[in-house]
Amino acid sequence: MHAYRSHTCADLTKSNVGDAVRLSGWVHRIRDHGGVLFIDLRDHYGVTQLLCDPDSPVFAQVEKLRSEYCIRIDGSVKARDDSLINAKIPTGEVEVFIRDLEVLGPSAELPLMVFGDQEYPEETRLRYRYLDLRREAMQHNMTLRSDVVASMRRRMWDKGFREYQTPIITASSPEGARDFLVPSRQHPGKFYALPQAPQQFKQLIMVSGFDKYFQIAPCFRDEDPRADRSPTDFYQLDLEMSFVEQQDVFDTIQPVVQGIFEEFGQGAAVDAHWPHISYRDAALWYGTDKPDLRNPIKMQDVSDHFRGSGFAIFAKLLEQDGTEIRAIPAPTGGSRKFCDRMNAFAQKEGLPGMGYIFWRDGENGVEAAGPLAKNIGPERTEAIRLQLGLGKGDAAFFLGGKPSVFERVAGKARTVIGDELGLTDQNRFAFAWIVDFPMYEADEESGKIDFSHNPFSMPQGGLEALNGDPLNVLGYQYDLSCNGYELISGAIRNHKLDIMIKAFELAGYDEAEVRKRFGGMVNAFQYGAPPHGGCAAGIDRIVMLLADTANIREVIMFPMNQRAEDLMMNAPSDPTSDQLMELGLRVIPQE
Template sequence: MHAYRSQTCADLNTDFVGRDVRLAGWVHRVRDHGGVLFIDLRDHFGMTQVICDPDSPVFDQVEKLRAEWCVRIDGTVKARAPELVNAKIPTGEIEVYARDIEVLGQARELPLQVFGDQEYPEETRLKYRYLDLRREKLHDNIVLRSNVVKDLRERMWAQEFNEYQTPIITASSPEGARDFLVPSRLHPGKFYALPQAPQQFKQLIMVSGFDKYFQIAPCFRDEDPRADRSPTDFYQLDLEMSFVEQQDVFDTIQPVIQGCFEKFGGGRPVDSVWPQISYADAALWYGTDKPDLRNPIKMQVVSDHFRGSGFAIFANLLEKDGTQIRAIPAPGGGSRKFCDRMNAFAQKEGLPGMGYIFWRDGENGVEAAGPLAKNIGPERTEAIRQQLGLGKGDAAFFLGGRPSDFERVAGRARVVIGEELGLTDLNRFAFAWIVDFPMYEADEETGKIDFSHNPFSMPQGGREALDGDPLEVLGYQYDLACNGYELVSGAIRNHRPDIMFKAFELAGYGEDEVRKRFGGMVNAFQYGAPPHGGCAAGIDRMVMLLADEQNIREVIMFPMNQRAEDLMMAAPSEPTGDQLRELGLRVLPRED
């Protein structure tokens, strides 16, 4: 017999009754039922109940067992009495009568319990992550992640993509976040960077004549943490294709993502129609470029109904350039109590408030109510109701000003309204491509033009598009949103040096600077670069959605905390003096 086990803790069933077996795993819990001891023995695969009575030769040893001791147990498989069968586990029809035991590893007093559903502070969970990972939900999440990665690989290979690995130590590149820099010992004063993404390398792979590339790629960004983002590193399904247009990329990645969600989504419906929504429309309708389409609410511009109206706040606001009034329909929200609650929500978000109108039964049919309705009169309120398609028992909320000042709050209000009124179908995966991103944006204070998205994207209209107003230039850039999260980001690449130089010139980068920072790619593009494009899907975020988790750290095996610290390994740590001298570095005290 094997030194540690003949079967796993998920293998045994009634076919094994009467057979001697050897199991190994962790003591999940020990129960004493009138002098008869029951051990729930757990390994990676499952759970088996072990029984030990005073007649067992190892009864005294079993009495000493404690939770999370690692043990090897020999015993005989017995059938449980029908009334004692546990239908919740695969091994619930049998138990193992213990005849021999070996303690492979004792456990100290536990800082967190593996058995049960107790809540512990995240700092405790991360410091003792190896114990936390033994808990069923987290353990299942990590196995799910592994299976998702395997599935993505198989789907990419099935579409005749090849998997290639790109360097981890490279040069700094402006991908939209801070680099992690790595000092060079052989070249004092110079630094490598950990790649924010394999962007330049995967484009060079296309120039090198490899038609379809993919990689499960680690990416490193020194970012501020959020619930849906790791502050240091993450993994993405990275892909690139030659001789393609935007739609080709969409047609390639959709069956990969959709198939994965159908396989691992726990039976939840997965939308097969993925609408393409312009960035401008997404901002207008949803207040975000990653809308949750499970929520049917679409915002609308209603400025004309307030121009010259009796509601002076909005009427005066609309006399200023660049302002508008936007309405958020709220079917079923037509009560003063709900309207007041949403107004308080807007105030908590930093706005003065949120105007509202709600409709109820009146003497002449549907009647508008609320302070706004009194100020603008029945004709205007009826026109608003008709435009929004609302009726009795419904409401609408209004925000005004420059869209950039209120859009994000409006988007969050839309989410809250949809959830509180039960309009959002939470048991579903809804996808949308967001397209036609602006290539550039202007700093509100300085007016300086800079890239708003990926700087390596091809502008729509090619070189000629760059001769007009930069803020009017759209790029062949696209994101895939799912349930309110950005899941995929990509672009058709700018493969022509003349267009690239002009695109960077508009953002304040001269040709010399471009050649210095991206010399490898610029030089390569002078030797027959093919049109190419691709995208990258965030694996951590995909698994977070599939596992129905709200925090991305619940699907990462060894995550950092919100301060970008690894509490288990005590990172980051201070370097030794010898290490600094070897690298030619000196650490200066931070100036507060």
């Protein structure tokens, strides 16, 4: 017999009754029923119930076992009484009588329990991640992640892509986040960078004549943490193709992502139609460039109904350049109690409040009510109701000013309204391509022009478009949103050197700096660069959605905490003086 097991803890069935077996695993739970000990033995595959009574030669040893001891047992398989069958597990018809026992690894007192659904502080879970990972939900999440990655690889190979690896140690590149720098021992005073993405290398692969590339790529960004973003590193399905237009990329990646969600979505509906929504429309309708289309609410511009109206706050606001009034329809939200609750929500978000109108039965049919309705009169409120397609029992909420100021809150309000009124379909994955991103944005304080998205994208209209106002230039850039999260980002690349140099010039990089910082690409583009494009899908975020969790750390095996610390491995740590001396570095103490 094998040194540790003849079967896993998920293998035994009624057909094994009478067999002598050997199992290894962890003590999941112990129950003492009047001197008869029952132990749930757990391994990665499942749970088997063990039985031990005073007739067993190792009863005294079994009595000393505690939760999470790692043990090996020999025993004989017995059928459970019909009344004691556990139909919830594959081994529920049998139990194993223990005849021999070896403790492979005793356990100290546990800082968190593996059995049960107790909640523990995240700091505790991350410090003892190896225990946290033993829990059923975490075993499921990590297995799911592995299966998703394997399925992605198969699907990409089936589409004629090959996987190529790109360097981990490279040069710094502006990708929209801070680099992790790595000091060079052999070149004192100089630094490598960990790649924020394989962007330049995958483009160079296309220049090298490889028609299709993909990679399950690690990416490193020194970012401020969020629930849906790792502060240090993440993985993406990275791909690039030559001789393609934007729609070709969409047609390639949609079946891969849609297939993943159909395969692992646990029965949730997966939309097959992925609409194309311009960045401008997404901001207007949803208040975000990653809309949740499960929520049917679309915001609308209703500025004309408030110009010169009796509601002085909005009327005066609209006299200023760049201002507008937006309405958030709220079907079935037409109660004063709900409207007051949403007004309080806006105040918590830092706004003075949120105006509202709700419609109810009146003497002459549907009647508008609320402070706004009294100020602007029945003709204007009726025109608003008709524009928004609302009726009795419905409401609308209003925010005004410069969109850049209120858009974020408007988007959050739309989400809250959809959730609270039960309008959002929770059992569905809804996708949308967000297209026509602006190439550039201006800093609100300094007015400085910078890239708003990927700096290596092809501007729509080519070189000619770059001769006008930079803020009007659109790029062949696109994101895929799903249920309120950005899953994919990509672009058709700028493969023409003159356009690339001009594009960077508008963002404040002169030609000499472009040639210095991106010398590899600049040189390569002189030798017949093909048109190419691609995208990258965030694996961590995809698995997060499939696992039905809003915290990305639930699907990463060994994540950092929100302060970018690894509590288990004590990172970041202080370097030794020898390490610093070897690198020619000195740490200046923080005051």
